[in-house]
Amino acid sequence: MERLQKILAQAGVASRRKCEELIQAGSVEVNGVVVTELGTKADPDQDIITVKGRPIKTEKKIYLMMNKPKGVITSASDPEGRKIVSDYLKGVKERVYPVGRLDYDTEGLLLLTNDGEFANLLTHPKHHVPKTYVATVKGVPHGTELDKLKKGIVLEDGITAPAEVEYKDVDPDGKESVIQITIYEGRNRQVRRMFEAISHPVIRLKRIAFGDLLLQNLKRGLTRPLTKDEINRLIQLAKSDNTKKKRTGRGS
Template sequence: MRSSGRNSNRNYRGASGRPAQPRAGGGRDDKQKGSGRPRPEERRHGTGGAKGGPGPKGGGKAGRKRTAPARPREYDAQIEERNRARHDKPQAKMPKTFGEQDGERLQKVLARAGLGSRRACEELIEQARVEVNGKIVIEQGMRVDPEKDEIKVDGLTIATQSFLFFALNKPAGVVSSMEDPEGRQCLGDYVQNRETRLFHVGRLDTETEGLILLTNHGELAHRLTHPRYGVRKTYLAAIQGPIPRDLGKRLKDGIKLDDGYARADHFKVVENTGKNYLVEVSLHEGRKHIVRRMLAEAGFPVDKLVRTRFGPIALGDQKSGWLRRMTNTEVGMLMNEVGL
């Protein structure tokens, strides 16, 4: 019993013969564990354990996990600036002998303008029907710039891809403008291609129907409406008769209006049913309400007015409100009319 009591009071010695450390709480290590803050060694090395102590997967240096120090922001900014300068540097221009030649092949431009397949356009060139800048072309493969070079087929200038030409049969009640601040129906409501600004060539009264041209070719639109070029417009007017035989002569000699004399280039009776007459009037003037004013001054107010032709372009059987793209031949005839 005495020996057992003596042994119970002794401190337990480990295998090394040294007394074991007490496990009582309140020590420094326990305080750091309880506070949740890493020990200085852990903050320093980023791992559990002291210097040289066992890491999470083994002891010694093999168990340590060091983190690379963060790069300063100034260094990252310098790298970003260097990369941007490298990519923004203009590319070196190669000699033309090694790069693509300027312009497009002539037959390709003709085919895109709607003159047929490339093979058909090559035949046009072989037949000496194509001229560029006033010179007839007979050899294949010639390169042209459709924006700068003047290209004609059978004497008519072709329309390049960058220009648009439309013919609209304007209904009655539509305002002759691309936009209307009052919200009324206007020409812009009939144009589907809103990416390109179009001009209306001349005007028609709100109640006048018929042919009106739309294009983004500013010079052509200007010449078609300028009095200097005298482009003829043709109208059909419904009036009440009977009409005298000399009405046509009076219109051609000139009708005195408030803003001066107005003369017709052509007049004829198209249809007559009782007192209802349908007459055709052609003139090259473009003053406001000119046809209505001339016939009203002659004693025959107009009941209905339709423009059926603008220069070489005819309305034909195009339905009211329909918009159609003009053919290359029509565009060529328009340009030829005004010297383009």
């Protein structure tokens, strides 16, 4: 169930404020009954909603996982003419948008949807949904340096929440190493800034998990729909209290 003005706005009837005016003017009916009270809730999948006698068209909810390539922008357009994620969604008729962001130089798991409530649930700071990355960094950080990331490290916008960090591989000549890191926040370029703070800049960065959803073998540039079980698990994770222990601070 959602607020009627929100349903109308999502269906493209008008802006949220204009939809509120339509409701107050008596132009909206739900199952044949005129509704004038703001905040009235309805189910767009079950109820017949009309505006001035015409039924609204509601979009089918879409939930996608994408393996975003490096060098792709997670926005609707780019003034510099660079590739954007929608360039890879040729078979998707509905308009979808990213759940959070991956910066231009970061690749890996990106969620896309047209469900604003779902997107907000997963990205709202109070929910602290974990996101896991594999970072190739310059040099080999000492254990004491990684401990700083595990406990929380001071950045220009405050101390980070504790992260989970582990070595995955080390180059024999010590020029670079591969480290897996799980964070519980969503600050801009956070993982890169965390490693810069311990003087081991990121060379390559890939997100491999969002909550318990894994990228696995999805090929670069391709998308696949989430299953109902995956959607429900993400929702339950965001609503659960299992990350409260990480909330001592405020993803890529």
